[in-house]
Amino acid sequence: DQQVKQNSPSLSVQEGRISILNCDYTNSMFDYFLWYKKYPAEGPTFLISISSIKDKNEDGRFTVFLNKSAKHLSLHIVPSQPGDSAVYFCAASARTGGGNKLTFGTGTQLKVEL
């Protein structure tokens, strides 16, 4: 039962353009969402998060949008840079349980081309 889904395994974008990575979830108890970036042979690196009481959070080139009614979130990277090439994971947690354990999607491989 995949509660967090990233349906695009890969995405290719030109340098300077916008990258849009999508994520869908099924568990209505999720109330906190995060994006992590992962390079090969390294652990995931935290990028940005959003609480379910918001619909947008912005940090520099990264913006996360949350559509609760559609159970959908997206990560926008503008402008995209070659160093952004990595696997991006969407993650969600249900904070009311107290543990804040993360449920991850399967990841999207982003390639930013020159």
Add this chain to the structure above:
Amino acid sequence: DTGVSQDPRHKITKRGQNVTFRCDPISEHNRLYWYRQTLGQGPEFLTYFQNEAQLEKSRLLSDRFSAERPKGSFSTLEIQRTEQGDSAMYLCASSLRRVLITDTQYFGPGTRLTVL
């Protein structure tokens, strides 16, 4: 370097052997998590500690797996009688839990286990 560290980074073992991994969290972080990641999948939650107390275990954590955090600082994850299906990247994360503030988990580089 004040990030999460894990040791060893790579471990190759034969089926049936026991292995132990260590995780050192960010200093003063009171929560520590273990996840497992297999090829093509995202990390999957295994267990977590708040200080020295193990508060939750996933059903993925069979009785061959045991985790400890004896003094509320570093943690160990032991796998007994390893099987080929245990081959994966084992990730550790830590966070600082504070009242009314959602804690963000920061991950270590992982330990890649290969069971032959």
